[in-house]
């Protein structure tokens with residue numbers, strides 16, 4: 001039964017991620033469902049060919065999980081549409097000296113040329 005909860009959770013996560021990036025979130029409900037169902041069917045098919053009995057169900061579940069993972073990865077890698085905040089790049093700061101992109105979550109000096117990035121904070 002827990003897979004059904006995870007299924008709905010993933011639909012919520014994918015549509016929320018897509019909405020944050022500027023996409024219509026309702027499109028990501030069928031998108032997620034189709035990938036999970038296709039994964040489950042492929043898993044079941046492989047299970048029918050490879051094993052017998054209840055173990056086929058395990059294959060179907062693994063297939064569904066792979067389908068779900070693929071939907072999550074695709075949604076995570078969607079381009080942020082113009083005008084939307086890119087939350088993945090909120091802590092990325094371009095060095096004014098060498099243009100190297102630094103993650104300033106932990107360090108405030110440029111990884112490449114060691115320039116101090118603190119005065120250039122604009123968040």
Ligand SMILES: [Zn+2]
Pocket residue numbers: 095096097098099100110111112113114115
């Ligand atoms: Zn630099």
